[in-house]
Amino acid sequence: MANNAMAGLDRILTMELVRVTERAAVAAARLRGRGDEMAADQVAVDAMRSELNRLPIRGTVVIGEGERDEAPMLYIGEVVGSGDGPAVDIALDPLEGTTICAKNLPNSLAVIAIAEKGSLLYAPDVYMDKIAIGPGYPAGLINLEASPAENIAALAKAKGVPVGEIAACILDRPRHAKLIEAVRATGAAIRLIGDGDVAGVIHTTDPDETGIDIYLGTGGAPEGVLAAAALRCIGGQMQGRLLLDSDEKIARAATMGITDPNKIYRADEMARGDVLFAATGVTDGNMLAGVKFNRDSIETHTLVLRSSSRTVREIKARHQDLDKF
Numbered sequence: 001m002a003n004n005a006m007a008g009l010d011r012i013l014t015m016e017l018v019r020v021t022e023r024a025a026v027a028a029a030r031l032r033g034r035g036d037e038m039a040a041d042q043v044a045v046d047a048m049r050s051e052l053n054r055l056p057i058r059g060t061v062v063i064g065e066g067e068r069d070e071a072p073m074l075y076i077g078e079v080v081g082s083g084d085g086p087a088v089d090i091a092l093d094p095l096e097g098t099t100i101c102a103k104n105l106p107n108s109l110a111v112i113a114i115a116e117k118g119s120l121l122y123a124p125d126v127y128m129d130k131i132a133i134g135p136g137y138p139a140g141l142i143n144l145e146a147s148p149a150e151n152i153a154a155l156a157k158a159k160g161v162p163v164g165e166i167a168a169c170i171l172d173r174p175r176h177a178k179l180i181e182a183v184r185a186t187g188a189a190i191r192l193i194g195d196g197d198v199a200g201v202i203h204t205t206d207p208d209e210t211g212i213d214i215y216l217g218t219g220g221a222p223e224g225v226l227a228a229a230a231l232r233c234i235g236g237q238m239q240g241r242l243l244l245d246s247d248e249k250i251a252r253a254a255t256m257g258i259t260d261p262n263k264i265y266r267a268d269e270m271a272r273g274d275v276l277f278a279a280t281g282v283t284d285g286n287m288l289a290g291v292k293f294n295r296d297s298i299e300t301h302t303l304v305l306r307s308s309s310r311t312v313r314e315i316k317a318r319h320q321d322l323d324k325f
Contacts, residue, residue, distance in 0.1 A: 041065075116273050172193060
């Protein structure tokens with residue numbers, strides 16, 4: 001990365017990136033448990049956009065809430081930042097787990113990743129097949145083209161445990177019925193989650209704490225790139241394949257430079273170079289506490305990661321200037 005870009009990312013890393021996810025998380029948290037997914041998502045988008053436009057960057061959203069015709073969401077191709085500073089790619093999800101937030105269930109997050117321009121996968125807003133495990137295993141241990149039984153057996157062997165001691169995280173969706181059946185047939189355990197597959201993938205990085213060894217299934221491509229960015233910083237393996245299952249989707253992907261609709265991307269192909277990642281809890285979860293509203297303060301809990309240094313910063317903040325929120 002060029003020196004000026006590196007300096008810019010260093011500056012963002014100090015506190016400015018944290019404020020982006022903090023503001024989005026606080027905005028969404030005000031609507032926790034209200035049952036209105038769209039309203040919670042919109043206030044998170046508005047708060048995140050406002051903070052991004054304060055940053056000294058020339059940013060382009062490459063993974064966002066949708067594509068250009070879906071504004072006023074933070075759409076793919078939207079330009080954000082003050083216009084000064086380094087040119088960067090941005091992947092974001094202002095409210096990862098909209099349903100979770102609306103129901104006030106665990107693991108809803110405000111999430112963003114930033115990297116040097118050209119470093120994040122530029123793809124249409126489609127589904128993605130995903131598989132991920134945490135760090136400490138031989139490279140190439142998992143493969144999207146292998147069966148669930150083969151991947152789980154390989155992971156159990158590498159971990160030195162019986163298959164029955166492996167736990168897989170899968171989104172609870174009708175489309176995963178056959179996958180769930182296949183995983184259960186191996187004897188492995190399953191943790192079904194209703195939403196929030198960025199958190200699901202990240203949970204594989206600390207199975208002793210989370211009880212999750214492997215993530216499997218189909219979810220959004222935006223969440224896939226964000227999860228890959230986090231794994232680049234923490235460690236682990238991930239593969240993703242865009243589901244370009246129509247001529248229209250293939251054509252959209254081609255306009256973004258994707259020439260092979262069947263390509264399987266590794267984490268370091270979805271998020272290359274020096275990557276910064278930040279996530280703030282909206283609701284309480286395994287990794288992060290949710291926003292807490294006190295009489296005279298607001299408490300937030302944020303994780304900030306950097307790939308080049310493998311730095312993990314955990315920031316618990318008490319905000320007493322309530323006018324800023």
